[in-house]
Amino acid sequence: MTPQVLMDGVVAGAMIGLGAIGITLTYSILRFANFAHGEFISWGAYLALAIASALGTLTGGDVQPIGPFSFGWTLPVALVLAVILTAGLALGVDALLFGPLRRRGSAVIILVMASFGAALALRNMIEFIFTSSPRYFSTELQIAAPVGGGMRATPDQLLTVAVALILVAAIHLLLTRTAMGRSMRAVAENRQLAGLAGIDARRVIRTVWALGAGLACVAGVMSGLVVQIRPEMGLDLLLPLFAAAILGGIGSVPGAMLAGLIVGVAESMTVAVVGAEWRAAVAFVILVVILLVRPRGLFGRAG
Amino acid sequence: MIDILSYGFFFLTMALTYGIVCLGLNVQWGQTGLFNVGIAGFVAVGAYVSSLLTTPESASHLGGFGLPIAVGWVGAALATALVTFLIGALTIRLRADYLAIATFGAAVSIQLCVLNFQPVTGGPFGVGFIPRPFAALAGRPFLFGAANLALIAAVVAVLYLALERLAQSPWGRALKAIREDETAAQALGKSAVAFRLQAFALGGAIMGLAGAAQAHFIGFIAPDNYQPTLTFQVWAMLIVGGSGNNRGAILGSVVVWGIWALSAALISAVVPADQQARAASLQIVTIGVALCAILLWRPRGLIGEARVGARHLLRPAAPRKAPTPSGEN
Numbered sequence: 001m002t003p004q005v006l007m008d009g010v011v012a013g014a015m016i017g018l019g020a021i022g023i024t025l026t027y028s029i030l031r032f033a034n035f036a037h038g039e040f041i042s043w044g045a046y047l048a049l050a051i052a053s054a055l056g057t058l059t060g061g062d063v064q065p066i067g068p069f070s071f072g073w074t075l076p077v078a079l080v081l082a083v084i085l086t087a088g089l090a091l092g093v094d095a096l097l098f099g100p101l102r103r104r105g106s107a108v109i110i111l112v113m114a115s116f117g118a119a120l121a122l123r124n125m126i127e128f129i130f131t132s133s134p135r136y137f138s139t140e141l142q143i144a145a146p147v148g149g150g151m152r153a154t155p156d157q158l159l160t161v162a163v164a165l166i167l168v169a170a171i172h173l174l175l176t177r178t179a180m181g182r183s184m185r186a187v188a189e190n191r192q193l194a195g196l197a198g199i200d201a202r203r204v205i206r207t208v209w210a211l212g213a214g215l216a217c218v219a220g221v222m223s224g225l226v227v228q229i230r231p232e233m234g235l236d237l238l239l240p241l242f243a244a245a246i247l248g249g250i251g252s253v254p255g256a257m258l259a260g261l262i263v264g265v266a267e268s269m270t271v272a273v274v275g276a277e278w279r280a281a282v283a284f285v286i287l288v289v290i291l292l293v294r295p296r297g298l299f300g301r302a303g
Numbered sequence: 304m305i306d307i308l309s310y311g312f313f314f315l316t317m318a319l320t321y322g323i324v325c326l327g328l329n330v331q332w333g334q335t336g337l338f339n340v341g342i343a344g345f346v347a348v349g350a351y352v353s354s355l356l357t358t359p360e361s362a363s364h365l366g367g368f369g370l371p372i373a374v375g376w377v378g379a380a381l382a383t384a385l386v387t388f389l390i391g392a393l394t395i396r397l398r399a400d401y402l403a404i405a406t407f408g409a410a411v412s413i414q415l416c417v418l419n420f421q422p423v424t425g426g427p428f429g430v431g432f433i434p435r436p437f438a439a440l441a442g443r444p445f446l447f448g449a450a451n452l453a454l455i456a457a458v459v460a461v462l463y464l465a466l467e468r469l470a471q472s473p474w475g476r477a478l479k480a481i482r483e484d485e486t487a488a489q490a491l492g493k494s495a496v497a498f499r500l501q502a503f504a505l506g507g508a509i510m511g512l513a514g515a516a517q518a519h520f521i522g523f524i525a526p527d528n529y530q531p532t533l534t535f536q537v538w539a540m541l542i543v544g545g546s547g548n549n550r551g552a553i554l555g556s557v558v559v560w561g562i563w564a565l566s567a568a569l570i571s572a573v574v575p576a577d578q579q580a581r582a583a584s585l586q587i588v589t590i591g592v593a594l595c596a597i598l599l600w601r602p603r604g605l606i607g608e609a610r611v612g613a614r615h616l617l618r619p620a621a622p623r624k625a626p627t628p629s630g631e632n
Binding site for chain 1: 336338340393394397399400401403404405407408409411412415416418419531532535538542580581584585587588590591592594595598599602
């Protein structure tokens with residue numbers, strides 16, 4: 001096993017971590033495991049792809065790559081727009097599906113099932129619109145440059161990791177230092193009591209959806225940039241996301257990121273040692289071990 | 304005419320194998336409230352175990368052991384019960400949706416194992432030459448179809464009667480009590496964890512049996528048959544039919560399988576060949592939206608759960624007499 005395994009794992013783990021933050025936030029504040037979260041990742045990637053290629057066509061087609069990266073100016077612009085649209089999609093799904101179920105006081109498990117149905121509809125909608133053939137943001141080839149310690153990485157991969165770490169730090173500050181963050185933690189703690197204290201729970205819930213889906217979109221675009229864009233990309237990430245959210249401890253943003261990196265590195269080590277065909281089972285093994293040994297995760301609270 | 308009837312037999316047999324899966328899911332979800340997102344994996348376990356036990360010896364996979372079909376079915380049920388028991392034991396004490404996540408992971412991993420353990424399962428090539436019940440009649444499609452339908456219908460009927468009886472038994476009532484009010488049931492000395500685990504494994508056994516029945520009916524299995532879409536179809540069947548109700552489970556499987564088969568036939572007839580994959584995904588979108596719509600507007604399904612319990616409790620409360628001073632009541 002070479003140090004390169006670690007680099008590959010960190011790149012994959014950064015994307016898993018970003019997705020897991022959304023899972024962990026919806027889980028701690030809305031109190032259900034959202035099986036549709038993976039689809040926000042896919043939708044984010046496809047929306048960015050559609051916007052980027054539309055921008056490219058509108059402005060004459062020839063978009064030059066920025067600096068060492070494989071993509072041109074259209075992708076960052078598309079990313080911002082896609083984050084907004086994906087957040088809108090999540091809010092729309094909530095308004096149509098989860099909101100009414102919540103108001104009716106449905107059992108947690110009904111919400112989980114509804115998210116399962118929504119996931120299927122959303123995923124196949126992508127397949128209907130974009131077909132199932134893989135897409136790419138860019139056809140540029142990139143050379144992996146040495147980054148020290150015997151590891152190599154492409155500029156895109158380094159950018160991905162940097163953006164993920166900056167976002168995690170920002171979200172962590174938002175949760176710990178702002179009034180909105182305090183409200184979110186209060187609602188996670190006890191929605192009724194938070195309501196009595198004058199916190200608008202609906203606003204908090206909207207923020208959670210927008211934040212989670214926005215991060216999912218970023219993760220999807222990153223995954224599309226360094227791997228590829230497929231309708232199943234979100235579904236394939238779902239199990240690693242859940243494993244990371246539970247390993248990190250439900251509700252903990254730094255925990256989700258750290259656990260995402262752990263899951264990513266474990267996956268790439270498995271690929272190197274056992275074989276690529278077993279990659280998808282790694283998350284399940286990690287999940288089983290956490291549930292057996294420490295169900296509340298690394299940074300979760302008991303109960 | 305015979306053709307149409309033969310197709311009818313085929314359709315109903317297929318629908319009833321799904322009906323068996325639905326009955327298993329109903330034990331887990333309808334009666335116990337355990338959310339299983341790994342149905343496809345558990346059905347696959349049953350299908351593979353029974354296939355390996357009963358196929359003639361082959362170089363492309365483990366075995367086969369050439370055992371009688373009945374042995375294969377029993378083996379399938381037992382093996383799947385064991386797998387579901389283990390998954391359940393891992394998560395049933397924890398939060399309700401951890402079970403959902405764990406079963407989802409189990410299904411992914413089972414599919415992966417089936418695909419990758421090529422010496423055991425035949426890998427992507429699957430298992431063929433699975434012996435079919437009434438193989439002696441294979442030359443006469445009509446009789447063959449009728450006999451197979453009769454067999455599956457008999458299995459469904461036996462399971463239905465057994466499960467109905469079980470639901471009325473002390474075990475079934477304890478299960479329902481735990482689902483409705485865990486604390487109260489525990490105060491009466493019923494161990495929620497043990498009952499849930501038993502129900503989960505029982506449901507798993509039924510799903511394994513269904514997988515076996517399906518495999519022997521079709522005669523060939525491959526990992527691709529056990530995608531998450533299967534899980535989803537079964538859920539749609541139970542929710543449409545009405546969870547908690549065994550008749551609903553069977554009715555739902557026939558209705559949903561009917562809609563599925565009809566729309567698939569419609570797509571292959573109307574949509575041009577290069578667009579069929581697209582149209583098929585729209586088919587799944589429709590079912591996904593329909594499931595959400597039912598959860599929103601008609602959570603009880605076509606036939607809801609029959610209320611069981613002491614009759615006097617179901618009647619509107621009669622005005623109580625004021626207690627007499629002497630205190631007799």
